[in-house]
Amino acid sequence: MSQTLLRVRDGRGASVSFSELLFDLIYVFAVTQLSHYLLHHLTLTGALETLLLWFAVWLAWQYTAWVTNWFNPDTRPIRILLFAIMLLGLFAASALPQAFGERGLMFALFYVAIQVGRSWVVLNLLEADHPLKQNFRRILGWMCISAVFWILGGLAEGNGRLLLWALAVLCEYVSPMFGFRLPLLGRSDSSSEWTIEGHHLAERCQLFVIVALGETILITGSSLSEMETWTAPVLIASLVAFIGSLAMWWVYFDTSSKAGSHAISQAENPGRLGANFHYVHVVLVGAIIVCAVANELVIAHPDGHISNVTAAVLLLGPAIYLLANALYKRLVYRRFPLSHLLGLIALAVLTPIAYLTDLLMVNGLTTLIMVVVAVWESISRGRTPQQQNGASV
Numbered sequence: 552m553s554q555t556l557l558r559v560r561d562g563r564g565a566s567v568s569f570s571e572l573l574f575d576l577i578y579v580f581a582v583t584q585l586s587h588y589l590l591h592h593l594t595l596t597g598a599l600e601t602l603l604l605w606f607a608v609w610l611a612w613q614y615t616a617w618v619t620n621w622f623n624p625d626t627r628p629i630r631i632l633l634f635a636i637m638l639l640g641l642f643a644a645s646a647l648p649q650a651f652g653e654r655g656l657m658f659a660l661f662y663v664a665i666q667v668g669r670s671w672v673v674l675n676l677l678e679a680d681h682p683l684k685q686n687f688r689r690i691l692g693w694m695c696i697s698a699v700f701w702i703l704g705g706l707a708e709g710n711g712r713l714l715l716w717a718l719a720v721l722c723e724y725v726s727p728m729f730g731f732r733l734p735l736l737g738r739s740d741s742s743s744e745w746t747i748e749g750h751h752l753a754e755r756c757q758l759f760v761i762v763a764l765g766e767t768i769l770i771t772g773s774s775l776s777e778m779e780t781w782t783a784p785v786l787i788a789s790l791v792a793f794i795g796s797l798a799m800w801w802v803y804f805d806t807s808s809k810a811g812s813h814a815i816s817q818a819e820n821p822g823r824l825g826a827n828f829h830y831v832h833v834v835l836v837g838a839i840i841v842c843a844v845a846n847e848l849v850i851a852h853p854d855g856h857i858s859n860v861t862a863a864v865l866l867l868g869p870a871i872y873l874l875a876n877a878l879y880k881r882l883v884y885r886r887f888p889l890s891h892l893l894g895l896i897a898l899a900v901l902t903p904i905a906y907l908t909d910l911l912m913v914n915g916l917t918t919l920i921m922v923v924v925a926v927w928e929s930i931s932r933g934r935t936p937q938q939q940n941g942a943s944v
Contacts, residue, residue, distance in 0.1 A: 556676060558623045558748060567754050568624045574615070574633045575762055581608045581644040582766045582836075586843045588648055593844075593860045599713060600651050605840065606720045608647075609833045611640065611665050614690070614723075616755045618673055620747050620825075621683065632672055639665045655712055659705030663698040666723070670694050686739045689731035697722035724833075727826050747825045756832045760803055763839035767796040770843045774850040784853035788911050792846035795918040799839065801925035802876055802891075814883045827882055835875035841868035845914060853911035862905050862913070869917045870898045873924065890927040894920050 585608065589601040615636055622629045639661050646658035670691040677684045697719040704715030730738030771792040778785050814824065845864045848855075855861070877891035897920045905913045 556622050556626050556629060558621065558751075567751065567758060568619075570624045570630050570633050571619055571755070572758070574637055575612075575758060577637050577640040577644060578608065578612055578759065579762050579765065581640070581647065582763055582840060583769070584644055584647040586766055586770065586840050586847075589840065590844045590847055593864070596713075601840075602837070603713065603716050603720055604647055604650055605837050606724060606833065607662055607716075608644075609829075609836070610720070610723045611636075611643075611662065612759065613829050613833070614666065615669060616752070616829075617747075618669060620751050620755070622673070622676075628676060632669065636665055636669060639668070651712060655708075656702070656705035659701040659716075663694075663701050666694045667691065667698055685736065686731070689733050689736050689739055692733045692736060693722055693726040693731055724830075752825050752828060756828055757804070759832065759836055760839070763836045763843075764796055764800055767799070767839060767843040767846055768793065770847050771796070771850065774847045778850070784911055785850060788846075788850045788853040788914065791911070791915050791918050792850060795842065795846065795914070795921060798918060798921035798925050799842065799872060802873070802921065802928065803835070803879075805925065805929055824882065828879075831875055831879045831882065834871060835879065838868050838872035838875060842872065844868075849910045849914045853909065855910045857906050857908070857910065857913060861910060862902070865910065865913050865917060866898055866902055866905065869921055870895055873898070873921075888928060890924045890931065893927075894924040897923075 585601055585605055588604070589597065592598075592600065615633070619629065619633070624630055624633060643658055643661035643665065646654040646661065649655075650658040670687055674684070674687045674691055677687065700715045700719035700722065704712045704719065707715055726732075732738035771789055775781070775785065775789045841864060845868050848861060848864065857865075873891045873894045877887055877895075880891075881887050898917065901913070901916055901920070905916075
């Protein structure tokens with residue numbers, strides 16, 4: 552039965568299905584919830600809480616993306632599994648604003664149901680001698696280990712919940728690095744048991760980036776619509792936010808999906824490279840969420856003075872985004888782009904200057920840096936003979 556559920560791997564490159572696109576709508580909602588949570592909890596504790604919740608959202612999506620990379624989401628059992636995860640994800644995402652409050656246990660239970668339930672269902676769809684069987688046994692084992700920490704964290708309060716959920720996230724995030732090694736079950740060989748479809752995995756990551764960039768545009772529009780008076784600074788702040796979103800799109804999508812899928816298909820260890828894609832993208836998309844919060848702050852108070860908190864949001868978001876993009880392109884092209892490095896240096900130079908001006912000016916300067924990086928990247932690539940292979944200078 553599992554043979555009929557697996558994707559056909561004929562070398563043509565599998566595309567993302569309509570059921571997967573529908574599935575991603577839940578994550579549009581989750582990203583919105585997280586950006587609003589960070590906006591209303593701009594403290595160190597609030598940032599750590601948002602970070603943990605974001606990792607949980609990403610890990611639930613990531614493990615599902617791996618399942619649909621192996622299995623055909625257009626088959627009825629896998630499609631029903633996706634829809635069941637969507638329903639659980641809807642409840643989990645709805646609990647996010649109170650995940651560190653009165654709905655902590657509810658969030659944990661729905662999240663555990665997603666992670667453990669998905670692995671258990673897939674395990675039961677596989678025949679006893681199927682090569683993926685042992686892999687999913689190990690994955691299910693780690694999901695059960697992390698489930699203990701999720702549920703205990705839901706029962707705890709304050710820093711106890713933060714610590715227990717951090718351990719749960721580590722279980723799910725780090726275990727693939729060691730092949731989901733467990734006593735008696737051994738470890739998964741990422742070169743044989745993690746055989747993946749490169750085009751599909753690259754496209755899934757890129758679609759999630761689109762989801763996050765869409766959130767920056769939605770926040771710009773909703774923030775502008777809520778303003779009682781459209782003053783010149785507010786309109787300029789909205790324009791800057793929109794240009795910033797386009798610049799982030801350009802920095803990332805100037806790297807083609809073909810280059811990403813080609814890198815995975817040509818890798819000696821495609822499973823390991825695919826996992827590295829996910830390790831980088833969780834940081835990259837998280838940075839976009841921070842940038843969305845920055846846009847909302849600037850539109851609401853364009854002439855506001857810079858504090859340590861607002862400086863962190865306005866500068867760290869673009870900096871982490873550029874760094875994550877550079878690491879992604881390092882994986883794909885085996886080069887660290889000079890344009891990204893100089894962009895990071897420019898943001899570092901801007902940091903002390905930021906305290907001398909207002910929010911709008913700082914956001915305008917960070918956007919200008921992002922635009923320069925995007926243009927530089929395109930021009931430098933266009934002038935090199937490696938352009939056909941997507942090489943970066």
